[in-house]
Amino acid sequence: MRARPRHPAPGFGRSVWLVATREIVARLRSKAFLISTGILLLISIGSVVAGGIASQNQAHPKVAVVGAAGRLVELTEAFTAVKADDVAAAEALVRAGTVSAAVVPATGDTSPLDVRVIALDSAPLVLLGALSVSPPVSLLEPSPQSGGLAYLVAIGFGLVFFMSAITFGSTIAQSVVEEKQTRVVEILMTTIPVRALLGGKIVGNSVMAFGQIVMIGALVAIGMAATGQSGLLGAIGPSIALFAVFFAFGFVMLAALFAATASMVSRQEDVGSATSPVLVLVMIPYFLVIFFNDNPTVLAIMSYIPFSAPVGMPMRLFLGTAAWWEPLASLAILLAATLMVILLGSRIYANSLLRMGARVTFRQALRG
Numbered sequence: 001m002r003a004r005p006r007h008p009a010p011g012f013g014r015s016v017w018l019v020a021t022r023e024i025v026a027r028l029r030s031k032a033f034l035i036s037t038g039i040l041l042l043i044s045i046g047s048v049v050a051g052g053i054a055s056q057n058q059a060h061p062k063v064a065v066v067g068a069a070g071r072l073v074e075l076t077e078a079f080t081a082v083k084a085d086d087v088a089a090a091e092a093l094v095r096a097g098t099v100s101a102a103v104v105p106a107t108g109d110t111s112p113l114d115v116r117v118i119a120l121d122s123a124p125l126v127l128l129g130a131l132s133v134s135p136p137v138s139l140l141e142p143s144p145q146s147g148g149l150a151y152l153v154a155i156g157f158g159l160v161f162f163m164s165a166i167t168f169g170s171t172i173a174q175s176v177v178e179e180k181q182t183r184v185v186e187i188l189m190t191t192i193p194v195r196a197l198l199g200g201k202i203v204g205n206s207v208m209a210f211g212q213i214v215m216i217g218a219l220v221a222i223g224m225a226a227t228g229q230s231g232l233l234g235a236i237g238p239s240i241a242l243f244a245v246f247f248a249f250g251f252v253m254l255a256a257l258f259a260a261t262a263s264m265v266s267r268q269e270d271v272g273s274a275t276s277p278v279l280v281l282v283m284i285p286y287f288l289v290i291f292f293n294d295n296p297t298v299l300a301i302m303s304y305i306p307f308s309a310p311v312g313m314p315m316r317l318f319l320g321t322a323a324w325w326e327p328l329a330s331l332a333i334l335l336a337a338t339l340m341v342i343l344l345g346s347r348i349y350a351n352s353l354l355r356m357g358a359r360v361t362f363r364q365a366l367r368g
Contacts, residue, residue, distance in 0.1 A: 019200020048223035064090040064102035076130040154293035162286040173262035239318040246310035253338040256345035263352040264360040306337035
């Protein structure tokens, strides 16, 4: 009677979990990873706190007013009225630099508003614009967000996507080549299927990357609530949640590509050249969303391309230019593309992992 093995080989799911756990523990023990994550979190919360302090400390320009002219200045809600006893006192405040300008009653019929503006050496255009009578304006396609805020949000989404994808993608690539170069992979493959090894690396690093995104989003939300930016949080909150969902699936796709391309080389010196096509795919959305954050056509195209959808679709949701069904359609395309990339990447990974020496070509990796 044959004796049963004391330690039977683990199943596929168990193998994936073992490798994923190993990847997570290795990241948590890495000082470089912990320091970089801490810096990224500090930058995120610091930018939110700085924005809140700046918004609360915005001081209105001071304008001297005389008599009934003060009511007109107060209606603008853009200036701080400093009352003066008469026109001479208002002029003295302007000459002393205490106020930027003065609004006093007009003499005669020289002004339709019955006031005149006194300035030192140049016309105060901001004050004149606030006091001017303008016709009503009707916008055919009003934008719910300001251009400056949209630009800052675009930088935030693009930078977080770029840094997280590069950090964890490079970690996967270096880990693959290190195991291949030291022949550790040959030992692992005696008990763990090669696709389970790939799956564990993808799952482990994806969990860490997604956890980092969730931490950033949570800190940003807490920071906005604590600094009195509830209105902004209500506007950007849904976009942050959508970004986290799209990033979770988009990074799985990128992780498979990083692991597959890295398995085609046998030296750490060749990792950069092997993974450069994937790096380009990560950099393109970052630059597009910064330079074309106000271009609805470019953002619409980005939201349906799998590599840029994690950035493009949340931006469109924030700007209010996406229909209710578009995030669902974009997510479906991203899921299908992720599945195809995983199948292709696992084939390249399995066919290249045991090839040592010269770099494996794509044709060789696909043929096996």
